[in-house]
Amino acid sequence: MEQELSAQIMQWHEEEEHQQIVDTLMKIPSVVRDYDMISSMGRAYNNLSLYDKALEQFALIAEQGKNDPLWYFRVGYSYYYMKRYEDAAGVLSTALELDPGDQHSARLLDWSQSKWKKQQNAESRYRLSQQQKDQGAIPFEGMDLDSFWEDSNYAREQYVSDPPTDELISSIEEELGYKLPAAYIALMKHQNGGIPQHTSFPTDEATSWAEDHIAITGIMGIGRDKSYSICGDLGSPFMIEEWGYPDIGVVICDCPSAGHDVVMLDYRHCGKDGEPSVIHVDQEDDYEITFLAPDFETFIRGLVSDEEYDTSEEDKENDLRKVAVGKFSPLLTELCGHASEVDGLASKIRSVCTRIVQEKGHFSFHADERSHLMYDVQFWLYTNAFPTTSRQQYLDTYDQMIAFGGEFGQGGYAPGFISDWLDGRIGEGLIVQENGVLRFTDEARSAVIAKLSAEAEAAQALAAAEETKDMS
Known part of the structure; x- marks a missing residue:
């Protein structure tokens, strides 16, 4: 060439x-x-x-x-x-x-x-479950369905519809293109959609939600009237057509991530008229699929209380120690070494990240103001050390600073937050691109340094006040 x-x-x-x-x-x-x-x-x-x-x-x-x-x-x-x-x-x-x-x-x-x-x-789990399935079992036999559901105004307003008629079921199945499982229909005839008392389901693999479980917000009912029914405004067709979820079945549960993961009936193995398995689909990980249960009834019986997974206080303490004393990644250490004009840079970064953990309960950056500050700081440090950085080079290298930074790291990140932040800064004129090279304007660079110092001083003052309060 x-x-x-x-x-x-x-x-x-x-x-x-x-x-x-x-x-x-x-x-x-x-x-x-x-x-x-x-x-x-x-x-x-x-x-x-x-x-x-x-x-x-x-x-x-x-x-x-x-x-x-x-x-x-x-x-x-x-x-x-x-x-x-x-x-x-x-x-x-x-x-x-x-x-x-x-x-x-x-x-x-x-x-x-x-x-x-x-x-x-x-x-392997799906094949084994099919061999063990009792085809003549009555759905939810021996299970107290009256105590299964939470009773709240929100659940009634957003999820619960009248019990579905056979005619409605047929029309919904025709619209979806899939035969709904007998156990799902049986549960919906008892109560058509709602929020269960137990909203966590154990997993063998980690997802974007947690290392050992997923969480649901509610179970969609059979109908079209409520937003959270399977053919409602936020139902299965909407999630597949507008959010890009795979067209392999029916979305039946929304999750606390507000659309970034769902639970689906999966018809890939059984065909459109067969008994589907239940899967978790993770939009944050390129629609990664995690097997949950061989059928709907097994999924429902496997739901457990979210209290079993409440490690929030322990996680917060671990992350506070991480940001306070965790070793910086080699790349972040190198970048801080190039920014000699800022005194106590590492301490300032740790102070802001401590404030983030205190407010969120965990060490992660999203689309909030302090996260954006940390995106700004990382970009300033990187382009200060590597002034000919292109967009792709920066996006490819971003995870080596803090996201996967080892001891002082988050263990993951959502690339969309980074690209959205970058596009936003370019749109605001704070980052300019010339001949494929990205950089902050001089004014924006100075503003980032000033804001980092101000936030760090505020975080340190807050920590000192808390320490004084504890001693009194």
């Missing part, structure tokens, strides 16, 4: 103009496209989430790419986001064999292997 075209494609890549890359390379006759052109087109398709098209391009250069670790990484990337985790693990292993120091391949391989194992476990 010509040097000028290569430089232009790299600039478009950093500016996330991926369709421009495809359009430009498509104008070049296919017989003239070389290895780098085809590889760049495949990468662009990956970044456009057109993974099938990406794999078509990579297949054209498979022979040439057999000794290129980057070819294997890009193919593995396609497989991973197509949820073909076994295939992803295979090619990413080869990428690491060719380049053992490739951290991107190592991380994606670890994720692929973890999710492949999770898929295998879910399928």
Whole structure:
């Protein structure tokens, strides 16, 4: 590929103009496209989430790419986001064999292997449950359904409808395209939607909600009138069509995340007229699926009180210790070393993060004001040390500062919060982009430093006041 075209494609890549890359390379006759052109087109398709098209391009250069670790990484990337985790693990292993120091391949391989194992476990549990199922059992036999539901004004207003008629059930099934489970219909005929007394369900795998369980807000009833009924304004069709949840079944429970995870009936194994399993779908993790129960009744019987998982005080104390004394990541340590104009920088960062934990009860950044300050601080530090930073470079490196920062780290983050913050700062004119390079304006940079100092002083004063109060 010509040097000028290569430089232009790299600039478009950093500016996330991926369709421009495809359009430009498509104008070049296919017989003239070389290895780098085809590889760049495949990468662009990956970044456009057109993974099938990406794999078509990579297949054209498979022979040439057999000794290129980057070819294997890009193919593995396609497989991973197509949820073909076994295939992803295979090619990413080869990428690491060719380049053992490739951290991107190592991380994606670890994720692929973890999710492949999770898929295998879910399928094994589903098959075993089908073998053990008693087909003649009466739904909820021996269970006290009268004490199952919480009675509240909110539940009655948002969830509970009149018991469904057979005609309504048939019309809802026709609209959804799925036969509803007999146990679900039986429960809804007892009470049509609502909030159960117990709203937690144990899991073997971690999700965005917790390490060992998920939580639900309520169970959607059969109907259209209430917002939280399966065909209501916020029901299953809405969550699939507007929120992008997979079209593999029916959303039956909303969760406390306000749309960022749901519980669904999963018809992939049984067909549209069969007995679906119950799954948790996590939008925050690219719609990751976690198997919960082989059928609806097992799910309902497995709900437990959220008090069993109330570790909030312990978690808060652990996170307060983390932000007070946890070792900074190597990258954050390096960046602080470049910012010599700010006295006591590390202490200021710890003070603001302590305030965040005190207010939230845990160490995490979201879309609130102090989180935005910490996004600003990290961006200032990084671009101060690396002044030619592109958008993609920053987003790719962000997690190495605090999100996955080891002792002084959060153990995860939602990429959408970072990209939304960055787009917001660019829209406000506080961050400018010139020739693909991002930086704060001088005024914005000074404002971030001043705000960090002010917030740190306020946090330290509050801590001193609390200490004095405890001693009195």
